[in-house]
Amino acid sequence: MLVFVVNKHGEALMPCPPRKARMLLNEGKAKIIGYQPFSIQLLYGSSGYKQSVKVGTKLGEKHIGIAVTSGDCVLMKGEVELRTDVKSLLETRKIYRRIRRQRKTRYRKARFLNRKKPKGWLPPSLESRTANTFRWINRFSSLLPNPTLHIEIGKFEVQKLINLSVGGVSQQLSNSEGYYNTRYFVFARDNYTCQVCKKKNKIVNTHQIISRTQGGSDRADNLITVCTDCHTSDNHRPGEIFWQWMQDGKKLRSYKEPPFTNSSRSRVYEQYPNVIISYGSETTSHRKLIGLEKSLVNDAIAITGISAIMRITGTTFMAKQFRKKKRSLHEATARKGRKQPNTNSRRNSKNTKASKGFFLNDEVQTRCGNIGYISGFTGKNACYVKSINGDYIVISGKTHKQQPLKGLVRRSHQGNWRYRLLHDA
Incomplete structure (x- = not known):
């Protein structure tokens, strides 16, 4: 992958080959200013030759694809994996704080006094992913000379994805409308068939795909129909039928990505007023036209509108975000009564x-x-x-x-x- 270059005044220039960057560094004509991605700054005056550059971004729930093209060349391509554990960590923190409020310890303000949300508020999980998506777009855009930004967005009606005939008043009703409760809706949806052994005419129960201890809920999209012969404690053990069924990754279709895409669409317009918007149908047809296979990175290349690929970089960057520090203010085990004060406690x-x-x-x-x-x-x-x-x-x-x-x-x-x-x- 090429090395990004800025002049001594901080203005972005066209990327250079790694060999040229090594020569500049060895001769003392440049210095390193970043490693993600690798970028250098010239220590002598240079206006530099600039070309037309395009940055393509494919938005996703957990992954985003980014590509940089110039003319018929692909200068950079890669994939960014975002965090998906923010919601579960906040739920854990909420439980710790709720337990702490019942103890005679330092005072914490009541939650009902701080529930007003500012305009444009997003849930922390979506805010984290949106902010980090913009962070990587801004990082690459700042290292390129006057880039043109192309972003693929989507617009989905989730109820239409579940039931194509929904409309009118029925569009305002839940999926379980007309059923006694969610449990019987799940039975009817699965046709009273065990989703593990695929047998009918048996006594059935509902089972949580993701348990509550792992952040699951009692919503219909987290419940499946399982017969009493399969839904036993023995079958949950490693190597047994139900455990193997879960290991194979079999689960119901998730509709989490469409709401995330819908909420981030307005943020894209606010953050980048001059962005060129494209949609999935346009990206798919253009990707096939230039002869690329289906992948997140190739979609990002096609989003830039490149007409043909004469030269493409042989490396792909991969960036993955993770939780580095544990910043919880409260632990599950209270420190009340311990000899060592909480402020001086040793790190776990x-x-x-x-x-x-x-x-x-x-x-x-x-x-x-x-x-x-x-x-x-x-x-x-x-x-x-x-x-x-x-x-x-x-x-x-x-x-x-x-x-x-x-x-x-x-x-x-x-x-x-x-x-x-x-x-x-």
């Missing part, structure tokens, strides 16, 4: 942020040559290392997940984003 061993010169989320290389990120420390001399996809990297021939710190080589120090360049196959 699971939340250790540094050990032996290594920090949480540092990019390291193991003895086997694998590259990963420190996800946590165990004791003082070992840690856990995960790949950018979230898989544990283990020592060859060993079954435990711990990696000794003395066998690691730190490549770079990272914040709460994991950033990697992956070579295309």
Whole structure:
């Protein structure tokens, strides 16, 4: 992937090849100003030759695709994975605070006095994803000379996705309208058929796909019909039929992405008044026209409106956001009555942020040559290392997940984003 360049006045220039960037750095004519993505700043005067540049962005619920094109060349392409655990973490914090209010500890203002929401308010989970999406768009746009921004947005009617014939007064009613309760609606939706063994004419129950302890609810989209023969405690154990059914990833169709896309559409217009908007039907036809397969990154390339691809970068960047620090104000176990004050309490061993010169989320290389990120420390001399996809990297021939710190080589120090360049196959 090309290296982004700005002149000594901070104005963006056209990206240069990595070899040219190394020469400038070795000769002392440039300095490094960023690693995500890698960018340099010239230390001598240069106006630079500028071309027309386009930035294409494919919005999604969990992933976004970004591509930069100029003429018939693809200069940069990649994928950003956003956090999806914000809602569950806030629910956990709410439970901790509710428990704390029942104890005789320091005073916290009542919640009913702070419920007024400002204009344009979004739920924290959507606000986090929207803000980080704009963050990456702004980052690449600031490193390019006068780029033209192209963003694909969607507009969905969720009830039409569920039932095409809905309309009029029925559009204002819930899906379970006319049923005794949600339980009988789920039975009718699944045709009184067990969703595990696919058998009918049996005694059936409703089961939560995602349990309440993991952030699930009793809504119809989280319930399935299961017969009494399959819905047993033994079948929930590892290796049994119901456990295997859940491991296969079988679940009902989710409609979370359309509302997120609808809510972010207005934010796009407010944030980027001069943006060029496109829709999925236009992107699909143009992607097929230029001969690209279906993927998030290829959609981002097609969004820019490139007519033909004569040259394309051989690397794809991947950025993934994760929760680096535990910022909860309250724990499940109260500190009332402990000898050590809460303000001077020691950090939990699971939340250790540094050990032996290594920090949480540092990019390291193991003895086997694998590259990963420190996800946590165990004791003082070992840690856990995960790949950018979230898989544990283990020592060859060993079954435990711990990696000794003395066998690691730190490549770079990272914040709460994991950033990697992956070579295309």
